Amino acid sequence: MHTLSNSNNEQYKLLLRHIEEMLNAPSPPPVPLELDGDDDVKALHDKLIKLRDLWAAFSQGDLSRQITMRGFAAGSLKAMQSNLRHLSWQVQQVAAGDFSQKLQFMGDFSTAFNRMVQQLGDTVTALREQETNLLSLAKDLNTEVAVKQKALQALQESEAKLRLLAERDPLTGVFNRRSFFEIAAEKLEICKAQNLPACICIMDIDHFKEFNDTYGHLSGDKALVHVTALAAINLRDADLLARYGGEEFVMLLSGVNLRQGKVISDRIRELIERTPVSKENNLPAVTISMGVALVQPAWEGAREDPFIQQIMQSADMALYQAKKTRNRVIEAIPQKPDPRLE
16 A cells, blocks of 8 residues: 655645635735746646636626636636626616526526516516506697697687777777776875876867768778877886777876877877878868867776866866867866765
């Protein structure tokens, strides 16, 4: 029976201890001095160093190392490296939405991985179905909202048209008589609050019946529109212009005293006098007569109909005086209001 010499026995023990340290020590130990001259030991040491490096790299997730060694250990590491690389690729595919991936080489981990991928696929499918349903519902809701908005817009436009018809004179586009009294009361309240005067002016087209008889009713309508437009360009946003009836118009001039009201009225009268109704249709200019009445800021009851009617009556009386000679502006003599309104 072959036995080892003492020297060989010591070297054998040193080699076993060195291999154990290479497998267990945190850092690889150097080759013992007693074995340093043995090429086989040195080759084994180098191989173990490479295996340690590969194990450390794999344990940290680094699968990029190239394995050039041969043998069972190296082959097993190559197989593990290949499988782990394939697993990484499969995880990337799952992350990209491919839920058909199946893992076969890692036992219980493969079972858990495959179950997880299946559940992810089912969840994503359910979410996509819900998304499709929600998109369809949102589309239906958007369509319904659009229909309702269109109906609401049409209703608002209809209401605006009805309100316009109720507030405005259809021929000239200015306010009608009823709207004048409502809006004038509000504007007079503002003047009263600011202690400002105002003027109410009634304007009448001179010899309008003769104009109609001579040039026709359509031309008469042109004259009404023409006079309204020329009067409007001399008014401010704070003022008010309305058709009072027939060929009569009424204006409220806010913050204006009687002298200023007459100046504005004369400016409108002169502009109308020198501007033909229609050059294209050879329609001559018309003239107007106006009566101007002062609304004093101290008067009370601006929202009371008798108060406005009283001022209108004063302006109408002044208009009556102006109509005697035509093409004139006459101021009403300021009077104290009816004591019953105070």
